[in-house]
Amino acid sequence: MYDGIVQELIDELGRLPGVGPKSAQRIAFHILQTPSFDVSRLSHLLSEVRERVKFCDRCGNVSEAELCSICRDTRRDQALICVVEDAKDVSAIERTREFRGLYHVLGGAISPISGVGPDDLRVQQLMTRLADDTVQEVILATNPNLEGEATAAYLSRLLTSMDITITRLASGLPVGGDLEYADEITLGRAFEGRRSA
Amino acid sequence: MYDGIVQELIDELGRLPGVGPKSAQRIAFHILQTPSFDVSRLSHLLSEVRERVKFCDRCGNVSEAELCSICRDTRRDQALICVVEDAKDVSAIERTREFRGLYHVLGGAISPISGVGPDDLRVQQLMTRLADDTVQEVILATNPNLEGEATAAYLSRLLTSMDITITRLASGLPVGGDLEYADEITLGRAFEGRRSA
Numbered sequence: 001m002y003d004g005i006v007q008e009l010i011d012e013l014g015r016l017p018g019v020g021p022k023s024a025q026r027i028a029f030h031i032l033q034t035p036s037f038d039v040s041r042l043s044h045l046l047s048e049v050r051e052r053v054k055f056c057d058r059c060g061n062v063s064e065a066e067l068c069s070i071c072r073d074t075r076r077d078q079a080l081i082c083v084v085e086d087a088k089d090v091s092a093i094e095r096t097r098e099f100r101g102l103y104h105v106l107g108g109a110i111s112p113i114s115g116v117g118p119d120d121l122r123v124q125q126l127m128t129r130l131a132d133d134t135v136q137e138v139i140l141a142t143n144p145n146l147e148g149e150a151t152a153a154y155l156s157r158l159l160t161s162m163d164i165t166i167t168r169l170a171s172g173l174p175v176g177g178d179l180e181y182a183d184e185i186t187l188g189r190a191f192e193g194r195r196s197a
Numbered sequence: 198m199y200d201g202i203v204q205e206l207i208d209e210l211g212r213l214p215g216v217g218p219k220s221a222q223r224i225a226f227h228i229l230q231t232p233s234f235d236v237s238r239l240s241h242l243l244s245e246v247r248e249r250v251k252f253c254d255r256c257g258n259v260s261e262a263e264l265c266s267i268c269r270d271t272r273r274d275q276a277l278i279c280v281v282e283d284a285k286d287v288s289a290i291e292r293t294r295e296f297r298g299l300y301h302v303l304g305g306a307i308s309p310i311s312g313v314g315p316d317d318l319r320v321q322q323l324m325t326r327l328a329d330d331t332v333q334e335v336i337l338a339t340n341p342n343l344e345g346e347a348t349a350a351y352l353s354r355l356l357t358s359m360d361i362t363i364t365r366l367a368s369g370l371p372v373g374g375d376l377e378y379a380d381e382i383t384l385g386r387a388f389e390g391r392r393s394a
Contacts, residue, residue, distance in 0.1 A: 046228060050237070
């Protein structure tokens, strides 16, 4: 609909996750009206990130070096590994400032429907990390949904023979949430996991 | 929250219209997992579009040349100008294939609240285009909202002394819409503008 290159940009932007044709058009027009300097900054960052950022050899988190900043940080508790599905989860947990151990990013969750099995995840790498007896506790922080639960159950079974404490994040009512609007499963979990007040 | 450059990209993406911090993060991670070739294509297109695409000297539509492809097309009706707020509106109208005249992009609408007056829009350029008596009809296709109506009213008053037919796009029920769910103002307009069946 637009002169060549503008339409090309709209098409390309529309391939990004969460960007529909309308947003792609809005972004393209925004670009046209943005100072040239800012646009080249974004354009440069895109290729730079793609070139420079890799995944941590040990935990699978995003990293500019062979090991990510968390794996390199010797002050972090080396005896504690939190297993997550995705590098985005690492950032979410880091924001809580509650966790001082290391991470292991699986790169997804077991999902027979999408054809993702344990061999498609970084499970073998986790086993290797656990082999030297440094780690005392593995926290399974996969998502509280079908695939995440299946993955946690699989890992829990796999690790059961090792002398390691396996834990799972608590499920329950979201803080600030409204009991009335909680779905039954969440509410059920909240009862199951109730603590003495 | 992320190692330097990834966070920089997330921040930069978060400045785009309609992209919140969560989407910016999703897009950044998508970029990390996209083939290098596709990322450089996007990165290249961004700077190319910014460098090459300008606005048409005559109508204000996006264009890679001094005049846009519509203004250059001599088969289009030179006696008919459709006035729109934004270059995005040109594309919306072109998709209908109903209109074969030329456009004039105002670059916004009159909005006292946002401090946009007639002098901030391409009104003077419109007057210049109308001076040589080629144009016989001006269609005011500003948005059917407060600012758009004010802009249309202003232009209508301004052009009234010239020997030009001034028209406004019809307001009414959207095709495929449901009468029951139409707001009162739209429904009122549909009655006002009723035609013999």
